[in-house]
Amino acid sequence: MDNLKYISFKDFDHNDTFFSSLKQNYREFGDWLTKKANDDEFAYVLYGEGGIDGFMYLKVEDIVSDVTPPLPHGRHLKIGTFKFNARGTLRGQRFLKKAFDFAVKEKVDDIYVTVFSEHENLISMFKTYGFQVHGVKETPNGTEYVFIRSLHAVTGDILKDYPIVVARGKQKYMLGIYPEFHTRLFPDSILKNENSNIVEDVSHANSIHKVYLCAMRGVMNMHRGDVMLIYRTSDNQGAARHRAVATSVCVIEEVKNIREFSSLEEFLYYCSKFSIFTKNELISFYRTQRYPFIIKFTYNIAFKKRPNRAILIDNVGLNESDYWGFMPLNDAQFAQIIELGEVDESLVVN
Structure with a gap:
């Protein structure tokens, strides 16, 4: 490595x-x-x-x-x-x-x-x-x-505009990711006592594109250009209201079903370059089809401040009883979370 x-x-x-x-x-x-x-x-x-x-x-x-x-x-x-x-x-x-x-x-x-x-x-x-x-x-x-x-002009092409997020007219969602996968996937959004200085970050996982596998059916509703906020679920070291946080902004490139791949080799070729999962993990996922939905997206912005679940409920108005693994957001909720995350205004076009 x-x-x-x-x-x-x-x-x-x-x-x-x-x-x-x-x-x-x-x-x-x-x-x-x-x-x-x-x-x-x-x-x-x-x-x-x-x-x-x-x-x-x-x-x-x-x-x-x-x-x-x-x-x-x-x-x-x-x-x-x-x-x-x-x-x-x-x-x-x-x-x-x-x-x-x-x-x-x-x-x-x-x-x-x-x-x-x-x-x-x-x-x-x-x-x-x-x-x-x-x-x-x-x-x-x-x-x-x-x-x-x-870094000011916008073309409408998600790669030519990167890291700018064109949110206007796009669907917004929040995806929950377990802590052990979150740290591997989003090195710039690491928490607590890990070094989060972007310039000094030396993580091997630092790439523009990401691939993530999951089993939440709603993700298949996402389309290229849709905006996805990342929600790091609780690490079980305290109440989820205070330990679970929103951390990052991403843009969807495409979503696939594992059944779209005609062979293990084709699946590995697609996933391995940008996935946090090891080859053995990917082989296991392919064979069991435990995580059948594959999300490819760009990793655009790490929040400077990470609003926790309590703030997302009390300030933004997200429903505590909703399913937080995958949740659609309206424009006002998205804008408020972005503001709470202290995201540079020039990076998001609402």
């Missing part, structure tokens, strides 16, 4: 073979690493079994005039250096989620990145999440494309 860390430039090996291609393509790269270490700056470093497997440096800038045309006036997040050894499809997405988290935390207007045209897979990933060509950057190493992603 690899490990993504946010660490000082002083604390990783600049001579790791991972950086060889960057030093070949960018003659000044070695000196740049040394300068950043001397300036006590930080970067995201992904460690695999054999050493460094991924790297991303982020920088907030107010004026960007070294690209053509210059970026508009505002606050920009630059993905300054970005490389990872691709194994599967999750690594780039995990880094990108970190960039979005960082951008939200720093309240920037947009994120931009410069990429050489030959990095087609990287460009494809950026386009998937709403990055568009802005212009070019001329460097001693050649011409790079400049891709930019606004």
